[in-house]
Amino acid sequence: MKFLIKIFFILLITSSCDKSNKYSEGHFPDVVVNFEAVNSSEDDYNMDLPVIHDEHMFHFSSNRGDVNHYDIVGKNLILQWDYAAEHLTIDVNKARGTSLPMRSLFDSVNTFCNELGPYSFTYETQANSNIQLTYLFLYANDCAGNFDIKFTYIDPTENNQIPAASPTSIAMVNTEANELYPAFFGKDFKWESRYATDPTTVEKLIYCTDKDGVYNFYQIDLTIDDPIESLSDAEAIAPEKLSISSAEGNDKCAFINGRVMVFTSDRPGGYGGFDLYYSLYEGNAWSEPVNFGERINTEFDEYRPVILTYDSGFDNNLLLFSSNRPGGNGGFDLYYVGVEKMIN
Numbered sequence: 001m002k003f004l005i006k007i008f009f010i011l012l013i014t015s016s017c018d019k020s021n022k023y024s025e026g027h028f029p030d031v032v033v034n035f036e037a038v039n040s041s042e043d044d045y046n047m048d049l050p051v052i053h054d055e056h057m058f059h060f061s062s063n064r065g066d067v068n069h070y071d072i073v074g075k076n077l078i079l080q081w082d083y084a085a086e087h088l089t090i091d092v093n094k095a096r097g098t099s100l101p102m103r104s105l106f107d108s109v110n111t112f113c114n115e116l117g118p119y120s121f122t123y124e125t126q127a128n129s130n131i132q133l134t135y136l137f138l139y140a141n142d143c144a145g146n147f148d149i150k151f152t153y154i155d156p157t158e159n160n161q162i163p164a165a166s167p168t169s170i171a172m173v174n175t176e177a178n179e180l181y182p183a184f185f186g187k188d189f190k191w192e193s194r195y196a197t198d199p200t201t202v203e204k205l206i207y208c209t210d211k212d213g214v215y216n217f218y219q220i221d222l223t224i225d226d227p228i229e230s231l232s233d234a235e236a237i238a239p240e241k242l243s244i245s246s247a248e249g250n251d252k253c254a255f256i257n258g259r260v261m262v263f264t265s266d267r268p269g270g271y272g273g274f275d276l277y278y279s280l281y282e283g284n285a286w287s288e289p290v291n292f293g294e295r296i297n298t299e300f301d302e303y304r305p306v307i308l309t310y311d312s313g314f315d316n317n318l319l320l321f322s323s324n325r326p327g328g329n330g331g332f333d334l335y336y337v338g339v340e341k342m343i344n
Contacts, residue, residue, distance in 0.1 A: 025313040026081035026088060028338030032296060034327070035320075035334040037092045038075055040064040043331035045322030046253075046304045048118040049077065057102060059118040060322075060334060071110040072118050072139060074102060081314070090336060101154045101164070105137060108152050108164040113143040117181040117253070117304070121197040123227065125155075136199075136227050138170075140180040147178040149207060151231050170205075171234045173220060177211035181304075183254045183261075185219070187281070190258040190343070191308060199224045206242070206261075208252045215252045216245035217263075244279055244286045253304040260342045261286060262305040262319070272299030276321055278307075280342070292319075296337060300325040303332065309343040316341050 038044065040062065047060035058077045061070040076093040098106070109115055119138040124131055135154040140147045150167040173179055186203040202224045208215045218239035224230045245251050249267030252274075256262075259281035264274045267289075275297040277289040291297065296319070305321040316338040324332045 025083055025315070026310065027086075028088065028314060028316050028318045028336070030295075030338055032335050032337045033090075034329075035090070035336055036329065037094075039329040039333040041330035042067060043070070043324075044334050045332040046070075046116050046118065047306060047320055047322065047334055048120055049306055049308065049320060057098075059120065061114075061116050061118070069112060070114045070116060072106060072115045074098060074106065079310070081310075101135075105135075105152065105154055105164040109137070109139055109141075109150075109167055111141060111143055113141045114147075115139055115141045116147070119182055119255075121191070121199075123197055123199045125226075134227075137164075138182045138231075140182075142178075146176060147180045148174040149179050149182050153228060168232055170231050172237045173205065173207060173209075173218075173239065175209070175211060177209050178215075179207055179209045181253045182207045183256045184222075184224075185256045185261075185281075187259065189256075199227045206254050206256065208254065209239075210250075212241075214246075215250040217242040217251050217254055242286060244289055250274075255304075255306045257307050257309070258343050260307060262307045263289075264301075264303050264305065264321075265289070271297040273301040274303055276302045276305045276319075278342070292339070296321075296339075298323065298325045301332075307339070307343065309341075314341075317343050 042062060042064040044060055044062045047058055049058035056077055057074050059072050059074045062073050063070050065071055076096045078089060078091045078093050080089040117140050120136060122133050122135050125134050137153060138151045140149045149170045151170060152164050152167045154164050183206045184202045185206055186201040189201040202222055204219045205222045206217055206219045208217055218241050220237040220239050222230060246265060246267035249265050251263055251265045254261055254263040261279045263277055265277055266274045270291060271294055276292045279286045279289045301324050303322045305319055308318045318336060319339045320336045322332045322334050
């Protein structure tokens with residue numbers, strides 16, 4: 001039974017894996033590429049893709065269903081590197097539909113309010129004598145009149161009936177201000193090209209809030225043995241403001257992979273609108289943020305970056321983000337580009 005449950009959940013979020021040597025080395029493009037297979041004529045942004053490995057469900061916010069509000073939607077992303085032909089394929093599998101558990105998750109989180117900033121990962125849990133995989137999903141919505149961070153999860157059972165849990169507010173961080181874009185940090189917490197992430201390596205929960213009048217990054221200490229139990233704690237925790245937060249602009253959408261943080265900001269010194277930045281965790285502090293430069297940033301808005309590595313020999317990292325720059329399908333579109341390898 002342990003084996004069957006594990007195989008079932010892997011099939012829930014991935015396709016079978018090709019281990020051939022065509023993945024032994026690769027290079028993500030140096031020029032920004034519009035992810036046309038995903039984008040619509042409306043706004044598509046705020047993506048989440050915790051791992052890249054052959055085929056994997058990724059999520060993003062879109063108002064394609066109703067221009068008056070944003071829902072979280074999902075697509076099955078395909079990433080393949082043909083080593084012999086030196087050809088990279090990043091596409092979506094249009095033939096594969098959304099699984100029943102994932103449809104349950106979307107039904108659980110989407111409302112007539114705005115749902116933004118999806119953030120998810122899978123982790124192993126012990127249930128009696130069985131190992132099972134739990135899918136944890138964080139996001140924010142504004143049903144209370146302001147954005148609050150919430151979470152839900154999919155927990156497989158022996159009868160394979162897997163409805164998503166009802167969303168729960170993360171009361172330890174939510175206030176009457178707007179709180180969005182949660183991200184876990186731990187010096188050993190890293191997104192990798194595999195199916196399960198170790199939540200016990202989490203040390204902090206980092207998020208953005210506008211309680212100071214502009215959006216800044218705050219963090220709380222968070223030790224996770226059981227993610228569901230830890231995030232359900234109703235007791236508020238006094239947060240600490242990150243020193244890299246700008247006093248003159250809005251810092252939002254942090255995504256952290258290992259000791260690398262990427263985020264968006266309209267702080268002075270950029271190329272216009274919101275730009276993408278990165279910061280490295282060195283010693284016990286985050287380094288001064290660095291603008292990704294004009295190869296990626298424009299006079300328009302660049303938003304919600306995600307930085308990932310591929311564990312089969314790529315010589316650079318993959319950066320996904322959204323932008324309302326000209327030349328897209330309309331509004332905000334999703335884009336990807338290769339960046340200097342900061343995550344091994």
